[in-house]
Amino acid sequence: MIVRIMGEGQVRLADSHLTELNKLDDELLAEMENGDGPGFRRTLNALLSKVRELGVPLPDDSLEPSELILPAPEATLEEVRGLLTGGGLIPG
Template sequence: MIVRIMGEGQWKLADSHFAELNALDDELLAETEAGDEPGFRRTLGALLDAVRRLGEPLPDDALEPSELILPSPDASLDEVRAMLSDGGLIPG
């Protein structure tokens, strides 16, 4: 799976990491819906850190289609709320 972090680049992650990312996404969705700014910041950071830790960065000149697009680390609660679907940022 190719994941893009807006403003940073793309990472290639094995599908086996989907469950870990999805658990963080579920937390982020709950915190966003509750308006929990500190929790939102913490979980967004953890989600992006997990992508960076588990994934292999693609070269800057690579333009692969992203299967998942995540917000930048400095995205606001409202910006992320606008990106969310019923299931969060990560479908499934």
């Protein structure tokens, strides 16, 4: 799966990592619903760090279609709400 972090670039991520990422996504969704700004920021950064850790960066000149687009690290809670697709940022 190709994942884009807005403002950073793309990584190739094995589908086998989705379960681990979905746990962070569920936590992020709960924090958003509760209006927990500090928790939201902490979990968003943890989610993006995990994607960077587990993913293999694609070259900057690569034009692969992204299957998943994640917000930039500095995205606000309101901006991330606009990216949600039903059950969170990550399908599944």
